[in-house]
Amino acid sequence: MTVLATQLRAVALFYRSVVPFMAGISALILLAVLLPALREGWGRSLLPALLLVKLATAPVVWYLSEQLRPGQYWFYFNLNISRRRLWAGVVALDGLLFLGSALLMRAVLS
Numbered sequence: 001m002t003v004l005a006t007q008l009r010a011v012a013l014f015y016r017s018v019v020p021f022m023a024g025i026s027a028l029i030l031l032a033v034l035l036p037a038l039r040e041g042w043g044r045s046l047l048p049a050l051l052l053v054k055l056a057t058a059p060v061v062w063y064l065s066e067q068l069r070p071g072q073y074w075f076y077f078n079l080n081i082s083r084r085r086l087w088a089g090v091v092a093l094d095g096l097l098f099l100g101s102a103l104l105m106r107a108v109l110s
Contacts, residue, residue: 011089011093014076014086014089026094047103047106062087
């Protein structure tokens, strides 16, 4: 149980370092695509496609993170957390936050 809690806290800490990139992309997708679509009334069927677009931007954020901070993983390696586990947790957490934001936006504007 302690190992799982440590890994979840490490993923949350790592997510804080990439959240500016991820939140910027999320805000751009939500405000530039979903908001006008919901106002015009055809945004209900758009959510799965937007979620896939959002998840497809994760490699871009990964590349930018690798180029801007190449030595950022040593702390996480000392906790026995691999890059793959960190990025999988970030993508899952960010996908859930994006989906929650999109569903909240759809509920408020519908």
